[in-house]
Ligand SMILES: NC(=O)N[C@@H](CC(=O)O)C(=O)O
Ligand SMILES: [Zn+2]
C-alpha cells in the first residue's frame with residue numbers, strides 16, 4: 001500500500017504551552033489534527049474554568065489562518081479544586097477532562113495532588129457527571145525505582161481509586177509498560193489508555209546507549225523493549241480502549257541540553273509519518289484510523305471528524321527539520337532514528 005486515507009486524527013494528550021512557544025508549535029498540530037486534549041500544566045497551572053476559557057482564547061488566536069482546530073480544554077486538579085466550578089465548566093461544554101498530576105511526578109506538577117483524600121469531593125462529582133479523569137500514572141516516592149513507578153501507581157493508587165469510585169471514567173495517559181496495557185485490557189469498563197508516538201519507537205536504550213541523549217528523555221521514561229512491544233501490539237490491535245495521545249511536549253533546547261534537563265519530546269510535526277511507519281511495520285495500516293481518529297472520540301463521547309487526510313508513501317525519505325524555531329527559542333524535533341517515507345499530503 002502506498003496511499004492511505006483516514007478520518008482526520010485528533011491528539012488526546014498535547015502540550016501547547018503559552019506565549020511565543022504556543023505560537024511556534026500550534027501550527028504543527030493544526031496542520032494534521034482537528035482537535036487535541038490540551039494539557040493544563042502551565043506556570044501557573046490552568047486550575048479554574050475561567051483559566052481554561054482564557055487559555056482557550058489564546059490558543060485559538062495562535063492557530064494559523066486557514067486551519068480549523070478545536071482545543072479540548074482540561075483542568076489541573078489541585079487539592080483546592082472546587083467541584084461546583086468543575087461541574088459548571090463541564091456543563092458549559094468547555095471542560096472535557098480533569099487532569100491528575102501526582103505532585104512532583106513530572107514537568108510543572110508542583111501544584112498536583114499530595115493527599116488523594118483531599119481530591120475525593122471533586123472525583124466523586126466527576127464520577128456523577130461523567131467527566132473523565134486523565135492521569136499521569138506514576139508514584140513519586142523516592143524509594144520507588146523510576147522504571148517501576150507506573151506499575152506501582154496502578155497497584156497502590158489507581159486500582160484502589162477505581163475500586164472506590166467504579167463509575168469514574170479514567171484515561172491512563174501515556175502508558176509505557178506492559179503492566180499498564182494488561183491492566184487496561186483486563187478491566188471491564190471505565191478505563192482507557194493513550195499511547196504516545198515516541199513510546200512506540202524508542203526503548204530506554206535510546207536515552208542511554210553511546211552517550212546520554214536528552215532529546216529522548218520524557219516522563220514516564222521509556223522502558224525495556226518488552227514494554228515497547230506490548231505498546232505496539234495494543235496500539236495496532238484496533239482495541240477501542242487505546243488511542244493516540246502524542247504527549248508532544250516542547251522545551252527549548254537549553255533546558256533539555258544541560259545538567260538537569262527537562263522531560264518532554266517534541267513530536268507534533270512528524271507524528272503522523274512516524275505512526276504510518278510503525279503501523280506498516282506491524283502490518284496494521286488498516287488499524288491506524290482506529291488508533292488516531294476513531295477510538296479517542298468514542299471514549300470522550302465526541303463525534304468523529306468528517307474531514308479526511310491522506311498519507312502517501314514516497315520512494316525517497318521525507319525530510320523534517322531537525323529543530324523548529326519559536327519566539328521562545330529552538331526546539332529539537334523527535335528523531336525516530338530511521339528514515340521516514342510516509343507523509344501527509346498537502347491540502
Ligand atoms: N511527558 C513529559 O516528559 N513532559 C510533559 C509532562 C508530562 O506529560 O508528564 C511536559 O509538560 O513537558
Ligand atoms: Zn505526564
Ligand SMILES: [Zn+2]
Nearest residue numbers: 015039247249
Ligand atoms: Zn504530557
